[in-house]
Amino acid sequence: MTFAKRFFGGLVKFYRGNPAGIIGTMIVALILCACLAAPVLTDNDPNKRVARGHQPPSAELPFGSTRAGKDVYTQVLYGGRVSLLVAFSAATITTVIALSIGVTSGYFGGRIDEVMMAITNVMLVFPQLPLLIILAAFLGQVGPFVIALILGLTSWPWGARVMRSQTLAIRNKQFITAAEVMGEAKWRIIVVEIIPNLVSLVAGMFVGTALYAIGAQAGLEFLGLGDPTVVSWGTMLYWAQSSAAFFVGAWWDFVVPGTVIALMGGGLALINISIDQISNPKLRTGRYLRIWRQLKAQVDAKRSQS
């Protein structure tokens, strides 16, 4: 009960005076809900031919049709389910690995730390995008599940280092020593005393990785490394490109998935920025503006009185 109260209290505090966070959350929530409600919002099947090829937007087909005569509107809704599932799964995998490795390494130190950081650093020096392309090419055309796995398993090292350095800072705080002196078990110190102090970092990392995964997945699929029979935002771009939509003037074929990806990316980026502002007070701007406005209002009120 107190946990729920604190959770919602935290949310209210997060969004108050934070327009970037509100707008970002609204965009992401809107797209997410639309994709989840796809069966309600459309009667068509994303894989079925419903019209002639490359029909422009009309009342019938709000976003037109693809070269193969499929409904772009329906595809973008159903494709979003796949793209977002991949993005959030990859973000979950990354965050869980980064958190476990970072916190374990930072808290225990010594040999454990040395070994874990050696692995992390090796992973870190691999340039990521080429690695992804090679992996995907090596595995052949990969489905969304494999893409989520590849993205999740390759993007944690940087996050692990951030978590580790933050854990190191917390570990030296006296409340951790106090818990140790108290006879608290090590796992409990990690889970109850350390991790709650990392919440904003974890949230930021999750959103940041989701943002990266949306782009990386679209990129891989656009390059033809994904499974083109699965409808997602990336494969929609791939088909638009391979059917020369740009040259025949069927702009809707690539503009629609492109715009959704950009919107989703923008929304996530806005959330990410506002989380950064919370965890790093130096970046905070809105609060000072508000204080300034309050002061100005007070001064103005005094002036008008006299």
Place this chain on the structure above:
Amino acid sequence: MSAHLSVRDVSLDFTIGDTLFSTSYLRAVNRVSFDLKTGQALAIVGESGSGKSTIARALCRLYTPTQGTITLDGQDVNSSQALSAQRDYAQKVQMIFQDPFGSLNPVHTIRHHLRRPIKIHNPTLSVSEIDTKILELLDRVGLAPAEQTANKYPYELSGGQRQRVAIARALAVGAQFILADEPISMLDVSIRLGILNLMEDMKQEGIGFMYITHDIATARYFAERTAVMYVGHMVEWGESDSVTQNPQHPYTQLLISAVPQAERRRSTETKAKKGDIPMWTPQSTGCPFAGRCLHATAKCETHMPGPTEIAPGHFVRCVLFSTAP
């Protein structure tokens, strides 16, 4: 129920440089012996870097002595590394830290900070019994209204109030000994006395204190016995009144003359040479104060005498008083 925490000949080394061919050590505590008894306080006085916190942490089992033994009622406290052994020990010996802003977890309520120690050491208590106990403790350390305080977060409390929470936490496990590491040095002067008096009450109720400070005046106010440390060595110890009114070791005299006092004239101020505070290693010999001492002789560079009892229960380690050849 009286208990007895005993430190015998304890030395503690830190590894400071670790190269392929050699490891260098810093000796933070060198052959220290003292006893803590329930219902009494021992003040450890010394400037920063003299090893006071290190010895307190060793007493909490956070560090293991390089040499020597620490015993609680005759039992070696470092004989088992198991969590259960730490818990048994924690139930008797607790610590209070210097920084009231670092010793409480910012994401947890005061209730959480007291619930855990009670729960760890009394796993059979019910939720409502624990809650009653929490409120009792908060009342006892002067944080009424307890119910409201329990629901607060650390940032809603002042430094002095947080330090009271830290004391309540030590009481929550039912500790017999509390190691207080400069508990008031970061508080406003106006609230220091309140905390000291609270600790005095705890002492009257039978808790034994080790009171670490660099302020010799509060040592005399609060503690029955005082030990003066310099660079890891205990140089003078005994009844607080005797040590502070009649200091014999040149370092203690220097320390006391540094305390501003209205009635003391300038001319009586003890002076010392401007010397560096040495870094002690396991190989170092002699008296650590030799470089700054006005009475230092050639012998001081190589020889640190054992304790000499200059008055009943008042000991000094200095060649000036050493009767041994």
